[in-house]
Amino acid sequence: AQKITQTQPGMFVQEKEAVTLDCTYDTSDPSYGLFWYKQPSSGEMIFLIYQGSYDQQNATEGRYSLNFQKARKSANLVISASQLGDSAMYFCAMREGLGTDKLIFGTGTRLQVFP
């Protein structure tokens, strides 16, 4: 069964607008962590943001925020004030397991920002 689901293969957003990239996850482990990564056309993986399962507040990093809804098992990435340089693949990932932590990724969403 898919543990990390990104249902949007592609998204378009106009420059300066906000955009939400969806991510749902499935785990029975009470301790887990959620990550978002950006992969531009250069191929490097750029860490954006992290949310722990016990964190009370939603994580924020600059223009990135993570809308963490634990009961719904969703961890959507919100990018505010989109810029042309935000055009890239975005991957959601989950760490689960205590000790032997496994890190698994979704299939990604390609975001295109247009002027």
Place this chain on the structure above:
Amino acid sequence: DVKVTQSSRYLVKRTGEKVFLECVQDMDHENMFWYRQDPGLGLRLIYFSYDVKMKEKGDIPEGYSVSREKKERFSLILESASTNQTSMYLCASRVSTEAFFGQGTRLTVV
């Protein structure tokens, strides 16, 4: 500055060859991972290691093995390369709240 280094950026191998992909990290991390990335499939976990000489299968271990003799080095081995193993291979190492990636190795098996 944190570094995860993969030994090759591009590699072309023949079917049936034994292939070694090397990954070295300089951060003293315990957890290291090997993924393959294919269009439309995202990053799929092949193997991971949480300590020296310890390894766990990921979601697609068939046709691969790994070696972790030293903490800083995690090797992916294709025992007998096949064309369906043509892919981008990414190595990562992790602390609790962030994973660091190498630059990737694009492997082509002909």
